[in-house]
Amino acid sequence: MWRYWVGAVVALVLLVGGVLWWRSTAVAQHGISHAATASASPDADDEPMPATPAASEKTREEKRFSRSDHDKNGAISRDEFLAARHRNFAKLDVNNDGRLTFDEYAVKAEEKFGKADADKSGSLNPAEFATTRVARKAKAACACQPKGDDGD
Template sequence: MWRYWVGAAAAIVLIVGGVFWWRSTASAQHHTARHAAATATTEAGDEPIPEPPAASEKTREEKRFLRSDHDKNGAISRDEFLAARRRNFAKLDVNGDGRLTFEEYAVKAEEKFTKADADKSGSLNPAEFETTRVARKAKASCVCQPKNDDGD
């Protein structure tokens, strides 16, 4: 019985190896064909295919860093780092005493519950609860280039 298991495992290894080998040769042929087509285009007197435009030098993190560096000295101090948190805390601290009570913390949730409780029963039925669902923005769809008939 063990011979069958060993034979099956060997067959699986050979199949997986064959798939990887086939994909690597197909990929190499694809790149060679693309390079040959680009070379043929330039040799035929046509203008070469222009390079795609370069991406902006500033990455998302660089932009985020620059937004946080309020005094533009190239470093983010502790106060600059915590500034957004302080603003958010100040919005919640309605009475300005520097402390958050549960009521101050949960004021938006209380308002949301009161607005959803249409029948003013003090509890939410399934239809009322559904109105409290967070509306999420749809992800931006990918603008993909259609493939040509030759596989590009």
């Protein structure tokens, strides 16, 4: 008998989980949450929402095209398209022989390992390994102005 009860509880948990997952995908697709719809009725004391910033005249693709079109002739040649790859390859090919060996490829990783291995044991403990994490740039903060205390 207990198996039936366990089956019923598992089915209920799966059903609730499915409904919650379905609602979260609907929110992600449409960008509307219940909190946003519930607070849609503005109070008289609320300040109006700031206007959204105007879009720039160039789209991201136009800007990317402009960065790649070095001679500004309106077309990207094969050399222009591969210029960044050539630069990156040249940085790695330290002996300038046109071939990239594993040692040339792994120089930065070996230097990073050497700096992290503080006790020079040839292996990294958890504290040393933590120093090798990639430093990510902080996301831009909200450009919204906070409400001021002007007594209103």
